[in-house]
Amino acid sequence: MTEPEWLRLDRQICFSLHAASRAFNGVYRVVLGDLGLTYPQYLVMLVLWEQGDLPVKKLGEQLRLDSGTLSPLVKRLEAAGLVRRERSAADERSVLVRLTGEGAALRERALEVPRRIMSATGFDPAEIGELRERLDRLTAALDAAARTEATR
Amino acid sequence: MTEPEWLRLDRQICFSLHAASRAFNGVYRVVLGDLGLTYPQYLVMLVLWEQGDLPVKKLGEQLRLDSGTLSPLVKRLEAAGLVRRERSAADERSVLVRLTGEGAALRERALEVPRRIMSATGFDPAEIGELRERLDRLTAALDAAARTEATR
DNA sequence: CACAATTAAGTTGTGCACAACTAAATGCCG
């Protein structure tokens, strides 16, 4: 394979992933519009619904997002009345993110989201599972490589 | 399957894609750092290297990006000395993006990028091809669904 | 116990994505 062909191929691969990510985002934008949530905000709410109130730190670990992204995002959720932020009494550095009644109630309306997303993909559950497995493997490899490259 | 389980599953799927996209971005950030390019800027340069000078409009069609994203991005490429922007004489609405000598020369240094990315994925070419096929199919389905949902 | 290192959250600055809008040039139709 000649080098120019490598560049062509690379364009196709990186472009495919970029496009898929943006397309997914677009569908979530439409589906979540009804709930007044963005896609990353929905991810935060999913974690809170599943695991209950959590400090910002724990949220960041779950979603692999740092405080630079989470702090303003959580503030917007608070402005929307879905969560409250409370300094932990035990450790004043930590801020606990708590669902409000309204935030907890939103879960009911969110229950229809997954099915709408699934049907938008046009994939059956098995295929989705396989894709997910592949993406997770890819992510792990890429994260490892980024660390190695960075310290090269 | 109970409804809470659907929410759990959804979190896993959307999260996997989001994570993969960001992980890819991270590797490109490291690899492209040497060239002084971001990932979307690299995509623009790939199109220009492959297809020669293009108006902003055509670039946007290729990359599915609108002028709100492309205008400032191309300006940054111009500030970096990689491209020039020229109003078309034939149609004064159109702006032609032209590679400078420096921009064209950068292609040489970019030739190593695809191999570094490939090796970072830990996937062989066949597996990458398969993943790409699946992602493209997913993107097509999602785009179609977003249009249907939007007009529902 | 005092103080240096660590940790949690937040802030600042850059860049991308996208919606909504503006401005200017072109095309088309009566």
Next chain:
DNA sequence: CGGCATTTAGTTGTGCACAACTTAATTGTG
């Protein structure tokens, strides 16, 4: 030909991602 719709860029505003930095609280160690 004149005026209106369309097309092409660009602008504005919001939100996310991330790097680099700041601040305040806590931990660990001499």
